[in-house]
Amino acid sequence: MIDLRLLREDPARARASQRARGQDVALVDSVLSADERRRSSSTRFDELRAEQKQLGRLIPGARGAEKAGLLERARELAEAVKAAGTEQHEAAEQARELLLRIDNLVHPDAPIGGEEDFVVLERHGAPRDFAAEGFAPRDHLELGGLLGAVDTDRGAKVSGSRSYYLTGVGALLGLALVNAAVAQAVTAGFTPMLTPNLVKPAAMAGTGYLGQVEDDVYHLDKDDLYLVGTSEVPLAAYHMDEIIDAGRLPLRYAGFSTCYRREAGSYGKDTRGIFRVHQFDKVEMFVCTTPEEADSEHQRLLAWQKQWLDSLGLPFQVVESASGDLGASAARKFDCEAWIPAQGRYRELTSTSNTTQFQARRLNIRLRDAGGTRPPALLNGTLCAVTRTIAAILENHQLADGSVRLPEVLRPYLAGRELLEPAAAPVGARAAAE
Structure with a gap:
């Protein structure tokens, strides 16, 4: 608050x-x-x-x-x-x-407006001209089926809509992304964390997720626990009700967790494939620092995100969200949006938010320095949301025969493999029935 x-x-x-x-x-x-x-x-x-x-x-x-x-x-x-x-x-x-009930104060440099009033700050890389290469790009679901990597038919059979299996090379690719992302974060000085997926109401409310997005959160009534939609929640609550010596700051954590979102209000959006799903894995960067360092740290988080997307060879743009599209806790937010060839547009892969002292005050986290105690600044930033990143990699690095060339940064985690090639038989319940 x-x-x-x-x-x-x-x-x-x-x-x-x-x-x-x-x-x-x-x-x-x-x-x-x-x-x-x-x-x-x-x-x-x-x-x-x-x-x-x-x-x-x-x-x-x-x-x-x-x-x-x-x-x-x-x-x-x-x-x-x-x-x-x-x-x-x-x-x-x-x-x-x-x-x-009052949201965080909007940063003075954030653009004013609604969801469509974001500002494009920069672009990296150029989308491929598939027409010049002589073939039309397949979407990630078709590619995932050809590669034996993604099975949404059986996912829906078992768990309902917006569900999936990552199979074979799809599962290996997901694990490679997690390992490569964590490796980059550790190199940058982050402490890796495997966080709880279930949290108490105090943690969810303290991070501001029981307000405007409460309908998107899964709640277990019998236990009064929440399934997290991001490891930001348990990472922010890690130091709840604690006083941190200022000499220890900044504290940087890289949390890995499975994330759960009801996707309330997204009816009819991204129903094909694995771009918008109810469950996915994510590597999240989280920082606790002094209020004076918050803006600079926000730029550092964005720089690490750009480094990650550059290493994957993905064309992307950086946008700043307008005031009306900020989450309750965010004072300022930047998104990195990758080019998705089959959709012919940029889509969000990572996001980084400066929540200033808002979450810390709600969670009763304080720093102690020469002036006494006060709330620190808390910041968060996605490094790798696995399913969306898989979709972007498959579509951007596909070849005419349905193969996919792997980014070099992932090859050490896939036994040196350079190429994902079509499987002998496609996956999916419909394919099995045929």
Whole structure:
């Protein structure tokens, strides 16, 4: 959540941020009103308690009618103190509940607008001209079938829509991507982490995933646990309720986990293939640093993402998301979008967000330096979302006969293999039935 003191001192900035996000501007004034009620009730409580203590010193020395009057006043004060304490607690709870509903303040450099108002910052590589090469590109699902790598028919049979199996070279390619991505992260100084896939409500709420995207989250009612949609959640919660010495920063973690998303609101989108699925593996970069270093660290995360996509030989563009397309926790976000030949457009493969002190404040994470304690800045960035990256590799590196040339960075993890070649028989339930 945002800093309540900042809200009091500069409410106009918070209102502007809410407006830029397309969120309720009046919520800012509701928080300020609840906070004023909390502060006034706190003052009233302190005044009554002071009078109560003073009265307690007078009663032992009083006699007769004077003592009776003091005792009567003591009873009145006891009731008033109790009522003031209740009001103080209720006002504080209301202020906190309202404050939790305000999204992070939009970074001053983020473009203003909605989903379509992103800004293209740079492009790397050029899409292949398949027409000049004399053949039409196949999409990743057709290629995956030819290679014996992807089986969505049996995935749907077993688990329903947006499900799949990675088989044979598809499974090996997925594992190679994970190992290569982790190797790059370790070289860059990240500590590898295998994270929990199940988290408590405090972790999910603390990272801001129980607000605008709650419908996209899987919840296990019997256990009151959530399946994570990204290892960002357990990585952010790793230091929940802890104080970190500033000398240890930055802390950089590379988390690997399976991710689960209901894909609510995506009806009819990307129903073919493995681009948008309910379950996928991902390597995620996560950083805890000082607020002063947050912007620079954000650029470093983006640089590592570009390095990764360059190593895979994928044409891609870097875009900055507009204010109305930011997640609740993100103050600023960059996406790397790879060219997908069969779709003839760029699609998101990686994303990196600066959540400033927003998540740390919600998770009660603090850093300690010479000035005392304060919330650190937390940042996250996808390094490799396996299924989307497989789709991009198959389509961009395909050959006319359905073979796929492997990027050099992956070959050591595939026993030196340079080429994926069509299998003797395609995979899929329909193919098996034929």
